[in-house]
Amino acid sequence: MTDAQNLVKVGMADLNVVGNSGILRTTGLGSCVGLTLYDPQIKVAGMAHVMLPSSDIARESQVNIAKYADTALPVLVDKLVELGAVKRRLIAKMAGGAQMFAFAGSGDTMRIGPRNVESCKEMLKKLGISLQAEDTGANYGRTIEISSETGILTIRSVQKGVKEL
C-alpha cells in the first residue's frame, strides 16, 4: 500500500472521487461495504464507505446520502460523470460486509454486513453497472484502496494479508 501524496481518505459514511493518478482509501471496514467504481478509459475512480443498506430506515432529519447503499451509489455515479466518466464504462468492485461477531438470534443487526452487500448489488443492477470483483463477507476487518491509474483494488486485512482485485 502506498502513502502517496495524492491519497484521498474516505471516512465512514463518506464518498469521494479522484482522477490524475489519485488513490482513494478507506480504513477499518467491518460490516460496512467499500464500493468502488472505475472508468478505465479516462482513469477516474470513486469510492463509497456504505454503513447501512437502505435509507428507508433513516430517522435523521438530514440524511447523509453517503451512509446508505441506495442513496450513495447514484451520487457516486453522478460525481464520476461530472469528472468525465461514462456510466456504461464503469466497473464496480467491492469489499467488506463482514459479520464481525457471530452469535445466533440477535436479529437483523447481526446480519448488517451481508445486507449491505446485497443492497449494493441490487443498486448496481438497477444502475446497469457490472460487478467485476468482490471480497466480501467472512468475519474480519479490511482496509482498501483503489488506484485511479490502474483501477486495481488493494485489500488488506489482519488475518489474510494483502490481496488485489
Place this chain on the structure above:
Amino acid sequence: MEIFSKLEGFKLDVLKEVGNIGAGHAATALSQLLNKPIDMAVPKVQILPFEDIAEKVGGPEKIVLTVFFRVEGDAPGNLFYIMAPEAGKSLLQRLGAFVPTDGLDLTEMEQSALGEIGNILAGSYLSSLADFTNLAMSPTVPALALDMAGAILSYGMIQFGEMGDAALLIDTTFVQGNDEVEGQFFLIPDPESFDKIFAALGVPFDND
C-alpha cells in the same frame, strides 16, 4: 442530531456516574481475579463522530483484542472490552493458567479464557448498573475479535447510524501497575435507552 441536543451538562454527568458505577464493579472483579489492585480512570462521556471513536483506541487500523457483548433487557446497547493484544496475553499469564503463545494469534483455549474474563467483567458492570437503575440489563454470550479497531467498533454504531453520524460513548480505562493489563470499557447505549436510563434515575429527559 436531535437526541444529543437534550444531552448536556447534568445529564452527561449522570451517564458518567453510570459508567463509574459499572466500571468500578468490573475493576473490583478484575482485581479479585488477578489478586492485584486495579486502578480506574474517571469515566469519559463523549458524543463523538463515528470517525473519531476508533481514534480513542489508536485509530481505525490499530489491531485490538475485543470482547464484545450485546446488552439485552430494558436499556439495550453495546459493550466492548478492548485491550492491546499483548495486554490480553499478559492478562492470561497473570491468571496463572497459561503460558502465552507468541505472536498475535490466540489458541482456542486462550480465546475461551479471555471470553470468560470478559464475561465476568461485563457481568459485574451490568449487574451493578441494573441494581442502580432497577432496569434489567444482561450481556449476551461473549464474542471475541482480534482485528482492526474501526471494523470492530463500527459495529457498535449501527443503531446510531439510522439517526445521525455520531454516537455517545461511556469510556473507562483500567490500569494495573505498569500498564500491562490496561483495558478499556466502551458502553454505547442504543439511542432509545437514554430516556429509560434517565427515567429510571428520576432525571427528567424531555423538559429542559
